[in-house]
Amino acid sequence: MKLTKWLRLEFRLPWIVAIGSGSVERLPEILRGIGCGSVLVVTDATIRGLLGPRVEGLLAGSFKLGFVEVSTNHQPTLDKLHVEIPWAGYDCVLGLGGGRPVDVAKYLAHKSSKPFVSVPTSISHDGFASPIVALKDDSGNPLSLFTTPPRVVVVDLQIVSKAPRRLLASGVGDLVAKVTSVADARLAVRERGEEIPESSLRLAEAAASMVVDNIGEVSSWTERGLRLLVEAGLLAGMAMSVAGSSRPCSGSEHLFSHAVDKLYPGRGGLHGEQVGVGAVISAYLHGLDWRRIKGILRRAGAPTTVSGIGLSVEEAARALVEAPRLRERYTILHKLGLGEREALEVVAATVGSEE
Ligand SMILES: [Zn+2]
Missing domain, CATH: 3.40.50.1970 (Rossmann fold)
Known part of the structure; x- marks a missing residue:
């Protein structure tokens, strides 16, 4: 062979x-x-x-x-x-x-x-x-x-x-976002034949579900809740080591955050805050339960809207259009190639307001 x-x-x-x-x-x-x-x-x-x-x-x-x-x-x-x-x-x-x-x-x-x-x-x-x-x-x-x-x-x-609670809530955002980074990675495996170790995707999925399944405990910041958050971060770190890249843990939601950093330097929110908002948008585009991700962020006290990361709907939509141009790594944003108007609709429907 x-x-x-x-x-x-x-x-x-x-x-x-x-x-x-x-x-x-x-x-x-x-x-x-x-x-x-x-x-x-x-x-x-x-x-x-x-x-x-x-x-x-x-x-x-x-x-x-x-x-x-x-x-x-x-x-x-x-x-x-x-x-x-x-x-x-x-x-x-x-x-x-x-x-x-x-x-x-x-x-x-x-x-x-x-x-x-x-x-x-x-x-x-x-x-x-x-x-x-x-x-x-x-x-x-x-x-x-x-x-x-x-x-x-x-x-x-x-x-x-x-x-500070804000930092820990940002951590929740970065970890729950593995739901969409893994969805992007699996999309690339399916549609582009990208080779990503399955074990790395399982580790990233486990990182996200540890936070999602235990959000009550995590967001009350008890010792056990904090330990779960730390263990989730550890699994995410291992996922990236196994994959040999950030692929399992960084997809379209991270591209959105990078686009925000690039277009609006010195503004926006913390990394995990931006990534969390990006994950709500990406989950919607993937046809996943985006409201659930929004609910997790809300419980952790992380921003759930673009205004929570200091942006207007128009500014966030511009970042969403820019995002896939920042990196060739295939994601749902590359697949859909959203124009300005579609991006505006998507942002307004998902993270335009608290609802
Ligand atoms: Zn991150």
């Missing part, structure tokens, strides 16, 4: 995952276990103020520690920063913070071939356990890079429980 190249499946996953109340206390033992004696902590000013002393208290005695505060995800700036860091003095990179510091740490770790330790302080999107890094390129356009998944993921639920 002749094997074609797409039948090959090869991927990396995190070695150690620790999720729980007070999990951050496990860091010294875990870091020693992976042979990391000197740690570069990548964080931002806010999180350093909040958690820096605790991390220093935990690690300073037996580890060599360095701190870098980042305020941007602009790739050329990070490439300059990468050159300035004395890498020979560090064994691993620890990303401590919300979305951005973790992404930046993942990028710096990948560039310097050091193990990456992901310590998210909120779950505002699905990146904390994934190999994907979201940056801005030279012209400020969003850039998604496939790097290396974290060697270690430590999520302290006590810390995450103190994250």
